[in-house]
Amino acid sequence: MNTKDRELRNKAAAAIEEKEERVNQDHYRLSYHHMPPVGLLNDPNGLVQWDGVFHLFYQWMPFHTGHGEKFWGHYTSKDFVNWKQQPLALAPSDSFDKDGCYSGSAVVHEDKLYLFYTGNVVNEQGKRESYQCMAVSEDGIHFDKKGPVIHLPEGYTANFRDPKVWKKEGIWYMVIGAQNKESQGKAVLFRSEDLTNWVLVGNITGSYQHKLGDFGYMWECPDFFELDGQEVLMVSPQGLQAAGMEYNNRYQSGYFTGTLDYERGDFKHADFKELDHGFEFYAPQTTIDEKGRRILFGWMGVPDQYEEAHPTIDHHWIHCLTIPRELQWDGSQVVQKPLEELKEMRESVLLHSDITIENDQKGVRGVGGNAVEIQLEFEHIEEQFALELFHYAAFSYQKIEGILTLSRPHLEDKSKTEFRRVKLNGELNQLWLFIDHSTLEIFVNGGEEVFTSRIFPQKGNDAVLFTSLGASTFSIEQWKLNGYTYS
Ligand code: FRU
Numbered sequence: 324m325n326t327k328d329r330e331l332r333n334k335a336a337a338a339i340e341e342k343e344e345r346v347n348q349d350h351y352r353l354s355y356h357h358m359p360p361v362g363l364l365n366d367p368n369g370l371v372q373w374d375g376v377f378h379l380f381y382q383w384m385p386f387h388t389g390h391g392e393k394f395w396g397h398y399t400s401k402d403f404v405n406w407k408q409q410p411l412a413l414a415p416s417d418s419f420d421k422d423g424c425y426s427g428s429a430v431v432h433e434d435k436l437y438l439f440y441t442g443n444v445v446n447e448q449g450k451r452e453s454y455q456c457m458a459v460s461e462d463g464i465h466f467d468k469k470g471p472v473i474h475l476p477e478g479y480t481a482n483f484r485d486p487k488v489w490k491k492e493g494i495w496y497m498v499i500g501a502q503n504k505e506s507q508g509k510a511v512l513f514r515s516e517d518l519t520n521w522v523l524v525g526n527i528t529g530s531y532q533h534k535l536g537d538f539g540y541m542w543e544c545p546d547f548f549e550l551d552g553q554e555v556l557m558v559s560p561q562g563l564q565a566a567g568m569e570y571n572n573r574y575q576s577g578y579f580t581g582t583l584d585y586e587r588g589d590f591k592h593a594d595f596k597e598l599d600h601g602f603e604f605y606a607p608q609t610t611i612d613e614k615g616r617r618i619l620f621g622w623m624g625v626p627d628q629y630e631e632a633h634p635t636i637d638h639h640w641i642h643c644l645t646i647p648r649e650l651q652w653d654g655s656q657v658v659q660k661p662l663e664e665l666k667e668m669r670e671s672v673l674l675h676s677d678i679t680i681e682n683d684q685k686g687v688r689g690v691g692g693n694a695v696e697i698q699l700e701f702e703h704i705e706e707q708f709a710l711e712l713f714h715y716a717a718f719s720y721q722k723i724e725g726i727l728t729l730s731r732p733h734l735e736d737k738s739k740t741e742f743r744r745v746k747l748n749g750e751l752n753q754l755w756l757f758i759d760h761s762t763l764e765i766f767v768n769g770g771e772e773v774f775t776s777r778i779f780p781q782k783g784n785d786a787v788l789f790t791s792l793g794a795s796t797f798s799i800e801q802w803k804l805n806g807y808t809y810s
Contacts, residue, residue, distance in 0.1 A: 338386055339360045342361045349638035351638075353760050354694045354805075356623070357644040359384075360408075362383065362384045363387070368428065380397050380398075382396075388641045391423070392443075393425060395424050395438070396412070403664040405807070424456075425485065426440065429610075435459050436460040437457060438457065439488050442456045454474065455471060483499060484499065495518055497512070498547050501526075508538060509530070512524040554580065556580075558578070560595075568746065570597070577595050578657060601774035602628075618650075621775065658771055668696075669804060672802050677798065679794055680789055680791040691713075695803055705722070705793030710790075716780075717729070718730075725749075725750070751768065761780075762776070
């Protein structure tokens, strides 16, 4: 650890101490989502399970609520509910990462934990440089930086980052999010036999490749994995134009399914599908756990999307991660399910079956709260069904068109309402909501569609109202949730 490293760590610790009280006074603080102790959190990084311990790192700016020279924060857990706050994993203290230890991933090799991340540098001419760096740990807590293992290849701009590493048939592979000199977003594949020497294979896909025309000027945070035998490239492209119900956020996150030719570095794939339809979801990352499950965490935020309008900034913090989700392949698409382990948080249960509401709006006894999980099973919806949450957000289903809509006051201009929509394949039969003070995650029909959003209702407002046009019959199960513990 160099002197600069020590200084930065002390400064980060001082920032926490100085602002802790104000941060913790915020009624928008969360009980079961990872938040920054102070400052800004963005992408989940380095997800990996090692000897039963799950490691979750995250992009962290401790000194203010904007972006900048990122650190890697670090949490670990054996059960996804009880977490340990670990010392900072990486600080931007070296010449090759001085303007940010940007996003990346982790793998276990020969009983050591390897981190791969992007060293972001702004040089003396004010120009960006980027280095793909490696750091190694024997105890999973202290990391020894080994410096760059990949320098920027010809043909790309310095927007070249977010290495995701995996192993296939004895060979290591890495996919990087990139922009080429023609300002086209690309996913770039490298190969290595020893994690240190990397060979460029090529652009597996990107703007103007395969069936894609212009598909964004930059691709961030790629991830590549197999899900029940199906190959999936998950990526966050920047520069897609909104098209009807699609691509309504500032930047998108979604996936392509297809077949990767590892030799030629060519990924033949189907169309892009967005992973989420809420207002805040970006830069998700996955890992496979020791049970063989594909686990995802996402960032509940979107870069450059009115981040300054988040009210938590008054309390010196901003953004959080999603709950962990398990990905499954249902034969035609990726579905997301809340991770089984979260059931451990359930405290008390409330069950109402056979509720019918007809041309009316009403509350249901005991339903609502700040940290709850609510499951609605529908027996019948005649025309339209809606939930009003905390006099703030609304979620509705129009049966004839099959359209789901989430709305909330526009974060920047509260006189306006903003909307996100998706058309369902079949009928609505289940809604599964996770609510945590200022977050909302809605899983539709077993996770076929998901809406992930921040919500900022007035303090003390935790009522849920149900509205039906025509008659709707459903059952409700609700659990109050204990929340994560931190030690
Ligand atoms: C995505 C991203 C990554 C980058 C990181 C920096 O949100 O822009 O591409 O590595 O955030 O914090």
